[in-house]
Amino acid sequence: MARIVMKFGGTSVADIDRIRNVARHVKREVEAGHEVAVVVSAMAGKTNELVAWTRAASPMHDAREYDAVVASGEQVTAGLLAIVLQSMGIHARSWQGWQIPIRTDNAHGAARITEIDGSFLIKRFGEGQVAVIAGFQGLGPDNRIATLGRGGSDTSAVAIAAAVKADRCDIYTDVDGVYTTDPRVEPKARRLAKISFEEMLEMASLGAKVLQVRSVELAMVHRVRTFVRSSFEDPDAPGMGDPINPPGTLICDEEEIVEQQVVTGIAYAKDEAQISLRRVADRPGVSAAIFGPLAEAHINVDMIVQNVSEDGSKTDMTFTVPTGDLDKAVAVLEKVKPEVGFDAIQSEAGLVKVSVIGIGMRSHAGVAATAFKALAEKGINIRAITTSEIKISILIDGPYAELAVRTLHSVYGLDKH
């Protein structure tokens, strides 16, 4: 017997038929003797409808009222799934965030979970009850509903799994796992059986939209073994109820991954823009003078590369921002130009960041060199490079995105079984 948290997103609960299909997944686990909590999102489209109403009511609205309105979507799904489960003879009840309660901080609209007392749910497990929990929401210190921000249901599921000490947190989604790269770009992409938390964090934040970054962070902190799997497969197909290796990708501690690959996956992020500041005065505090005002303008700066110029007194500073923020960023920089002191701003939009990810590269030399050589052979110009312990990110021209992904995917042998 295991304790399992199952999470189903909006497309998986889009209508009553799909909710019925979700219930069959739940039934399978219950009949296998497991203790089960289910976390659900709002029916696909509902959250958008509710958000649109709050905007129509007033473009500048109270986040607490926004939360009260928008959280209703998950409340509805939880009740409907509980009804369907009961009709299948399963002892189930719905829980809203305020009933457990899932306590959050006061940052309405983008709250963080601060505490979940799992003992209440564990007691119900003991009574054979399945908990159907409205995701994306909790109770703020002001005794009002607080939502966790978009994609928050993944975070709800992982937090609940941590609180009830679940053996597994299964994130059911519209893909059947995490792939070595985007299969739309490289048809030879393979589904990973396992990926470490650290690698998944890089994959998630780099544009592999399977799981919210926050939920992966939380899973890593609490060491929650998290499965990414498909809600659209037949719930009763062979192997679906396998308690050890169900079909999908397990996100886990790296120690659990016996045969580590040097490189696990290739991620990419489109619509990057590059800004270069030429001949910046190389003095203490100059970075703060540049990036402080950008942060204040809520511009998310990503890759930062600094080269020292020949005489050592001037430097070139290159960094990337989302293409949508480029004009705003340039305007901010023009404003601080006298203070910072540089010769010119150069910028280019429509670039792509391709990243090679793998915990194995910590202990393997030459991983970066392999990438640079492979890209060079295809005539792909490298604009900037940043590296971390388990990641190499390379900025290239937009039109080469797919070619670069396929080239890197192949050169590290990811397309071989």
Place this chain on the structure above:
Amino acid sequence: MARIVMKFGGTSVADIDRIRNVARHVKREVEAGHEVAVVVSAMAGKTNELVAWTRAASPMHDAREYDAVVASGEQVTAGLLAIVLQSMGIHARSWQGWQIPIRTDNAHGAARITEIDGSFLIKRFGEGQVAVIAGFQGLGPDNRIATLGRGGSDTSAVAIAAAVKADRCDIYTDVDGVYTTDPRVEPKARRLAKISFEEMLEMASLGAKVLQVRSVELAMVHRVRTFVRSSFEDPDAPGMGDPINPPGTLICDEEEIVEQQVVTGIAYAKDEAQISLRRVADRPGVSAAIFGPLAEAHINVDMIVQNVSEDGSKTDMTFTVPTGDLDKAVAVLEKVKPEVGFDAIQSEAGLVKVSVIGIGMRSHAGVAATAFKALAEKGINIRAITTSEIKISILIDGPYAELAVRTLHSVYGLDKH
């Protein structure tokens, strides 16, 4: 300065534009210096959609889950109205049933309010805050959302008005008051300036669909002065903000009605069916033997008339049920025929009950005789009569409904100013 509870139904909050119009009504009262609580229903159509989903999920569903799903409609409206009010510069916040809390009994789906501690809201009034309250819902003893059943928002409003000791409870609806009879039947029907609780109770339960019966009962018990008025009039039209006599109908204690009319209004209920049991054995317990099984079958028996037969040993028993329940009622009666003992069942569907209502008839003789004479002059056959202190109900053939209503409306002088 007065303390006012304002209630807006589903058609009054059907979309953002109408919610904006509602907000203007609220603004008018706030700017007049009043303390204001607003109770809202779900946007028109939303409750039906939610109910349909619970039925699709399972025809036999847990009322507690039904409540969690369906109560979300009012939650959304409350949040949206709070947002619109804030955008108009009004200090407002939304409240859900569980936050105040509005305590109910455990009868999920048709709960009754057991307690509302108004002190919390009164404190907020003192801080100049408008309370926007989700109607139709409360918190059951099981710490789960309980809904009050259809039309429950009227009841919420009256209960809150009682709890905060409001000077007035304004029920905004799609009609502009209570009329002497249905204006679609008698164009000369006049809007009543005032009507007593007792009369309104008869009007409501007899088919004048302005206010839910339960809310009128509650208003009577707690002596809540309740105005029925239109949400579709221009919120800033002259007189709309009159603190004493706003346009609409005041439902109040009869002592407040100085010039009492003998007859206040004519109500009617269509689709009644008559059942007559011929030559029933006239012995103790025979009524229980007939009406007990009907009650168990959830058949709502209305008018009951019993005539003693010539020799005193047998009686004819006549009563009415809704036409929709007629076949079921006849089947129940056939089954108990051996036990009860009667000669035959006769029944007829498609009848109409017309009622003359007025507290004045308590002190005036001849009110009933006037009705009988007037109907006789029009050739309308009377099938059964029941009377109470303030009401005469007459069962007639369906096709005469409108003629009877107009005849009675005229004979009691209700069409004269």
